[in-house]
Amino acid sequence: MPRNCITRETSAKETQTYLWRMEMEAEQGRTEENGRTDAMAREPRSSPCSSLKMFLVALSFAYFAKALSGSYMKSTITQLERRFDIPSYLIGVIDGSFEIGNLLVIAFVSYFGAKLHRPKIIAVGCVLMSIGTFIIALPHFIIGRYEFETSVRWTINSTINPSPCHVGSPADLAQDGELPEVPGRGVSCEGESNLSMWIYVLLGNVLRGIGETPVQPLGISYIDDFTSEENAALYVGCVQTISVVGPVFGYLLGSLCAKIYVDIGFVNMETITITPADARWVGAWWLGYLIAGVITLLSAIPFWFLPRSLPMSGHQGAAPCPPEQTSFIKDPSLLEHKYPADEHASFIEMAKDFIPTLRTLLGNPVYLIYLCVTIIQLNSLIGMVTYKPKYIEQHFRQSASKANFLMGVINIPAVALGMFSGGLLMKRLKLNIMGAARFAFGTSVIGYVLSLFFFAMSCDNAKVAGVTLSYHKMDKISYNEHSVFAACNSNCICSGTDWDPVCGENGITYVSPCLAGCTSSAGTGKNTVFSNCSCVGVAGNFTASTGQCPHRDNCDRMFPYFLALSVITSFIISLGGTPGYMLLIRCIKPQLKSLALGFHALATRTLAGIPAPIYFGAIIDTTCLKWGQKRCGGIGACRIYNTTAYRIAYLGLTLGLRTISFILCIPGFILLRKQLKREERNAIHGALANGGTELEALRKEEFVISNSDQSQRTSDNSTERETRL
DSSP states (O other): OHHHHHHHHHHHHHHHHHHHHHHHHHHHHHHHHHHHHOGGGGSGGGSHHHHHHHHHHHHHHHHHHHHHHHHHHHHTHHHHHHHHTOOHHHHHHHHHHHHHHHHHHHHHHHHHHTTSOHHHHHHHHHHHHHHHHHHHHTHHHHSOOOOOOOSSGGGTTOSSOOOSSOBSOHHHHHHHTOOOOOTTTOSSOTTGGGGGGHHHHHHHHHHHHHHHTTHHHHHHHHHHHTSOHHHHHHHHHHHHHHHHHHHHHHHHHHHHHHHSBTTTTTSOGGGOOOOTTSTTOOBOHHHHHHHHHHHHHHHTTGGGGSOSSOOOTTOTTSOOOOHHHHTTSOOHHHHHHHOGGGGOOOHHHHHHTHHHHHHHHHTOHHHHHHHHHHHHHHHHHHHHHHHHHHHHHHHHOOOHHHHHHHIIIIIHHHHHHHHHHHHHHHHHHTOOHHHHHHHHHHHHHHHHHHHGGGGGOOOOOOOBBTTTBOSSSOOBOOTTSOOSOOGGGTTBOOOSSOOOOEEETTSOEESOTTTTTEEEEESOGGGOEEEEETTTOSSSOOOEEESOOOOOSHHHHHHHHHHHHHHHHHHHHHHTHHHHHHHHHHTSOGGGHHHHHHHHHHHHIIIIITHHHHHHHHHHHTTEEEEEEOTTSSEEEEEEEOHHHHHHHHHHHHHHHHHHHHHHHHHHHHHHHHHHHHHHHHHHHHHHHTHHHHHHHHHHHHHHHHHHHHHHHHHHHHHHHHHHO
């Protein structure tokens, strides 16, 4: 009897061992088969967590690269204006050409790209961005040397400096319509066609916009597909934060290049009579585009090695994830429902489904209201950011290098911190859709109220004789009837169109040494000193030096307050950036997410990104007091603005657009509340309808588990009794 019991026990153990070995061999066979079909499946880098980490890093780098080149473009606005002698509205056209490139392909990339290999499409886009950035820098290498307006360049290598004041009458000059011949500037119009090289900048920016198209909609949707909803806001906020770090380096790069003369290495810097603070100075704008192009090209590399879709959680052979990262991977059925990429639908089938899908998306009233609000707010934001460095230059009389440096070091980090904090707060507070909408609206209103104080931070116009001040009484004059000619320079034949400012001993700036009545000069380059200037003083030997007079008035005291308020408002407004973006993702169905993001980007680029820089620039042009003159005639870049009119136009337009957006938010909240209540009722009805079936399934599951436990206990008791026997 004991032998039989031992035999039965041994037989049971051998059976269990045999079954366990068979199961392990089968599992090993499946693993080897998967390894033969996809050798990379066994590598740690193809695990769900490592692949997701790699994509997050790659997308963050791509966001950084595109943000760097985009911000660098905005930092070179004044440099491009002066180099190509074009007004601000034309610079707005160049800046908006980036959005035109997006407009050409974004709808198709967002819809069809979501069903294809998204990482590789993003990689192709990064390569195109890099090529476009290199094309922007191309005009520098095929255009001639930069020649600026000056009356002292031609005296540099001369032992005797000619008199700036040509004897004659300004009336004779006005009748003849001729300018004094200045050797070294060239009397022909050869090379004037080179100024149209700005078209290369426009075309390069269009190509850069085409390349940037897939990065945002495909990248964000890819992350949201493989992260849990509770972590999606945090990770989107991290990526958006990196995209705001890019402009920090972009503006710093712009600040560095603005200090370097445009033709550095090809001219003798001792012969340059202007400084970076001069309205005619052009920095090495082309150098930054070469650097940005290389960085953008490097950002494309990681995407070539990423999978089309991430492996599912619990996949055999994949590296295990930490508990906090396991929640990244969603259920496979949800992914198949969201993106039917694995169904291998034909292109024609996807094209036929495009119009009905778009109709469904636009039938969502909440999405439409959100779209209108963001379009108006982005008009305000894009116009403000595009011309903010120029506003700092013109209103507070700072150099382009300093303006870009302050934008990069002070303003942009506040935006980055605000966006990251907004995503973190949304996760900590566990805000739903309505909570996110209220949070974004509240921060925008607070920022709006604080922005009203910018109107009080005013600066007086620069003191320029004949432009903002009269020659004799030194009182303010009508800007519409200003004249640079006066009795003190009546004996000189001077051009009223040239801009070659000199600073008199009396602290007043004169448009040119000729208009200052200076009859002699000494020195070379920046050290040139003009003497016997009749307009500077009526008695004695009054002198003037090259460049505008430094104005140390109320602007020096006001500028720090302007910077502090700018940082605070930027931080508060950016707090609502991530919650507002998550509202866009959550207010529509999951399968429409990629198309919604793409169409949102399409609409904002069409109705905000393209027109905003143009009409902002056109309105700013109306405040110009003194235009530069091209060599062959025609208006060039503006040299000096009416700062009061500039401030009212710039700030008034920015805040006026925000006011309109707040009015549209009222019906938006009403529609969002109705939609949430409707979805809640549908969910309750669905739960009640399926309640009986779910309860029955749960009872069956509990019955099976109970029987299994009872059978296991009976088997264990039997084995124990046999062992004792």
